[in-house]
Amino acid sequence: xxxxxxxxxxxxxxxxxxxxxxxxxxxxxxxxxxxxxxxxxxxxxxxxxxxxxxxxxxxxxxxxxxxxxxxxxxxxxxxxxxxxxxxxxxxxxxxxxxxxxxxxxxxxxxxxxxxxxxxxxxxxxxxxxxxxxxxxxxxxxxxxxxxxxxxxxx
Numbered sequence: 001x002x003x004x005x006x007x008x009x010x011x012x013x014x015x016x017x018x019x020x021x022x023x024x025x026x027x028x029x030x031x032x033x034x035x036x037x038x039x040x041x042x043x044x045x046x047x048x049x050x051x052x053x054x055x056x057x058x059x060x061x062x063x064x065x066x067x068x069x070x071x072x073x074x075x076x077x078x079x080x081x082x083x084x085x086x087x088x089x090x091x092x093x094x095x096x097x098x099x100x101x102x103x104x105x106x107x108x109x110x111x112x113x114x115x116x117x118x119x120x121x122x123x124x125x126x127x128x129x130x131x132x133x134x135x136x137x138x139x140x141x142x143x144x145x146x147x148x149x150x151x152x153x154x
Contacts (some may be wrong), residue, residue: 018152055093059151062086063144070140079140082125087112087127094154116154123147 063086070079073141091100091112103111109128126143 006045056151057089059086059090060148063148063151067144076140080143083143083147084127087150090151090154091115112150113154116150123150 016068024041027084036141062082066079066082066086095115100111105128112123123146126140126147
Protein backbone atom coordinates (compact mmCIF):
# COMPACT_ATOMS: atom_id res chain seq x y z
CA UNK A 1 0.00 0.00 0.00
CA UNK A 2 1.00 3.47 -0.67
CA UNK A 3 1.44 5.39 2.55
CA UNK A 4 1.32 8.65 0.69
CA UNK A 5 -2.41 8.19 -0.08
CA UNK A 6 -4.32 7.45 3.18
CA UNK A 7 -7.65 7.18 1.33
CA UNK A 8 -6.40 4.22 -0.62
CA UNK A 9 -6.54 2.13 2.56
CA UNK A 10 -10.28 2.75 3.05
CA UNK A 11 -12.78 0.15 1.99
CA UNK A 12 -15.74 1.01 -0.18
CA UNK A 13 -19.16 1.70 1.38
CA UNK A 14 -20.79 -1.48 2.53
CA UNK A 15 -24.54 -1.43 1.61
CA UNK A 16 -26.75 -3.52 3.89
CA UNK A 17 -28.92 -6.26 2.48
CA UNK A 18 -32.42 -5.13 1.40
CA UNK A 19 -35.11 -5.82 4.02
CA UNK A 20 -36.84 -9.18 3.73
CA UNK A 21 -40.51 -9.80 3.02
CA UNK A 22 -41.12 -11.36 6.42
CA UNK A 23 -41.87 -10.20 9.08
CA UNK A 24 -43.93 -7.32 7.73
CA UNK A 25 -43.97 -3.91 9.32
CA UNK A 26 -46.39 -3.44 12.24
CA UNK A 27 -48.67 -1.23 10.12
CA UNK A 28 -49.24 -4.07 7.66
CA UNK A 29 -50.06 -6.46 10.48
CA UNK A 30 -52.65 -4.04 11.86
CA UNK A 31 -54.10 -3.48 8.37
CA UNK A 32 -54.35 -7.24 7.78
CA UNK A 33 -56.13 -7.70 11.11
CA UNK A 34 -58.62 -4.95 10.30
CA UNK A 35 -59.35 -6.36 6.83
CA UNK A 36 -59.76 -9.88 8.23
CA UNK A 37 -62.11 -8.70 10.99
CA UNK A 38 -64.18 -6.72 8.48
CA UNK A 39 -64.39 -9.76 6.20
CA UNK A 40 -65.52 -12.04 9.01
CA UNK A 41 -68.10 -9.49 10.19
CA UNK A 42 -69.44 -9.09 6.65
CA UNK A 43 -69.70 -12.87 6.24
CA UNK A 44 -71.59 -13.23 9.55
CA UNK A 45 -73.99 -10.42 8.66
CA UNK A 46 -74.58 -11.84 5.18
CA UNK A 47 -75.26 -15.32 6.60
CA UNK A 48 -77.78 -13.94 9.12
CA UNK A 49 -79.48 -11.88 6.42
CA UNK A 50 -79.67 -14.91 4.13
CA UNK A 51 -81.11 -17.12 6.88
CA UNK A 52 -83.64 -14.44 7.85
CA UNK A 53 -84.83 -14.19 4.26
CA UNK A 54 -85.24 -17.95 3.92
CA UNK A 55 -88.71 -17.91 5.51
CA UNK A 56 -89.82 -15.15 3.15
CA UNK A 57 -88.41 -16.93 0.07
CA UNK A 58 -90.08 -20.22 0.97
CA UNK A 59 -93.39 -18.51 1.73
CA UNK A 60 -93.33 -16.63 -1.58
CA UNK A 61 -92.60 -19.89 -3.42
CA UNK A 62 -95.62 -21.50 -1.72
CA UNK A 63 -97.69 -18.46 -2.58
CA UNK A 64 -96.70 -18.77 -6.25
CA UNK A 65 -97.93 -22.38 -6.19
CA UNK A 66 -101.23 -21.26 -4.64
CA UNK A 67 -101.58 -18.56 -7.28
CA UNK A 68 -100.95 -21.12 -10.05
CA UNK A 69 -103.59 -23.43 -8.56
CA UNK A 70 -106.02 -20.52 -8.42
CA UNK A 71 -105.40 -19.68 -12.09
CA UNK A 72 -105.88 -23.35 -12.99
CA UNK A 73 -109.31 -23.23 -11.38
CA UNK A 74 -108.54 -24.95 -8.07
CA UNK A 75 -111.22 -24.94 -5.37
CA UNK A 76 -111.26 -21.61 -3.57
CA UNK A 77 -111.97 -23.15 -0.18
CA UNK A 78 -108.78 -25.24 -0.41
CA UNK A 79 -106.79 -22.24 -1.58
CA UNK A 80 -108.17 -20.18 1.31
CA UNK A 81 -107.31 -22.94 3.79
CA UNK A 82 -103.75 -23.24 2.50
CA UNK A 83 -103.36 -19.46 2.40
CA UNK A 84 -104.47 -19.23 6.02
CA UNK A 85 -102.02 -21.98 6.99
CA UNK A 86 -99.19 -20.29 5.07
CA UNK A 87 -99.74 -16.92 6.73
CA UNK A 88 -99.87 -18.58 10.15
CA UNK A 89 -96.60 -20.44 9.48
CA UNK A 90 -94.86 -17.24 8.38
CA UNK A 91 -96.11 -15.39 11.45
CA UNK A 92 -94.91 -18.19 13.75
CA UNK A 93 -91.50 -18.19 12.07
CA UNK A 94 -91.05 -14.43 12.38
CA UNK A 95 -92.52 -13.70 15.81
CA UNK A 96 -92.35 -15.36 19.23
CA UNK A 97 -94.66 -18.34 19.52
CA UNK A 98 -96.35 -16.92 22.63
CA UNK A 99 -97.33 -13.81 20.68
CA UNK A 100 -98.90 -15.57 17.68
CA UNK A 101 -99.91 -19.16 18.44
CA UNK A 102 -103.04 -18.44 20.48
CA UNK A 103 -104.55 -15.87 18.13
CA UNK A 104 -107.77 -16.79 16.32
CA UNK A 105 -110.61 -15.03 14.58
CA UNK A 106 -110.76 -11.27 14.75
CA UNK A 107 -107.79 -11.15 17.15
CA UNK A 108 -105.70 -12.90 14.48
CA UNK A 109 -106.73 -10.39 11.80
CA UNK A 110 -106.19 -7.49 14.23
CA UNK A 111 -102.69 -8.79 14.91
CA UNK A 112 -101.98 -9.07 11.17
CA UNK A 113 -103.21 -5.53 10.62
CA UNK A 114 -101.15 -4.28 13.55
CA UNK A 115 -98.00 -5.71 11.97
CA UNK A 116 -98.90 -4.26 8.57
CA UNK A 117 -102.05 -2.13 8.17
CA UNK A 118 -104.34 -2.51 5.18
CA UNK A 119 -104.51 -6.27 4.70
CA UNK A 120 -107.91 -5.79 3.07
CA UNK A 121 -111.38 -7.32 3.19
CA UNK A 122 -110.57 -10.08 0.68
CA UNK A 123 -107.75 -11.32 2.83
CA UNK A 124 -109.94 -10.98 5.92
CA UNK A 125 -112.61 -13.19 4.34
CA UNK A 126 -109.99 -15.60 2.96
CA UNK A 127 -108.30 -16.01 6.32
CA UNK A 128 -111.35 -16.04 8.57
CA UNK A 129 -114.38 -17.40 6.77
CA UNK A 130 -113.55 -19.01 3.42
CA UNK A 131 -111.59 -21.98 4.79
CA UNK A 132 -114.62 -23.08 6.79
CA UNK A 133 -117.56 -22.09 4.57
CA UNK A 134 -117.53 -24.03 1.30
CA UNK A 135 -119.98 -21.74 -0.48
CA UNK A 136 -118.37 -18.50 0.66
CA UNK A 137 -117.08 -16.48 -2.28
CA UNK A 138 -114.12 -14.15 -2.05
CA UNK A 139 -111.72 -12.46 -4.40
CA UNK A 140 -108.88 -14.95 -4.25
CA UNK A 141 -106.59 -12.88 -6.48
CA UNK A 142 -106.88 -9.87 -4.15
CA UNK A 143 -106.44 -12.09 -1.09
CA UNK A 144 -103.30 -13.64 -2.58
CA UNK A 145 -101.95 -10.18 -3.43
CA UNK A 146 -102.67 -8.87 0.07
CA UNK A 147 -101.00 -11.87 1.68
CA UNK A 148 -98.00 -11.53 -0.62
CA UNK A 149 -97.75 -7.87 0.40
CA UNK A 150 -97.88 -8.91 4.08
CA UNK A 151 -95.19 -11.60 3.60
CA UNK A 152 -92.87 -9.19 1.78
CA UNK A 153 -93.29 -6.23 4.14
CA UNK A 154 -94.19 -7.48 7.61
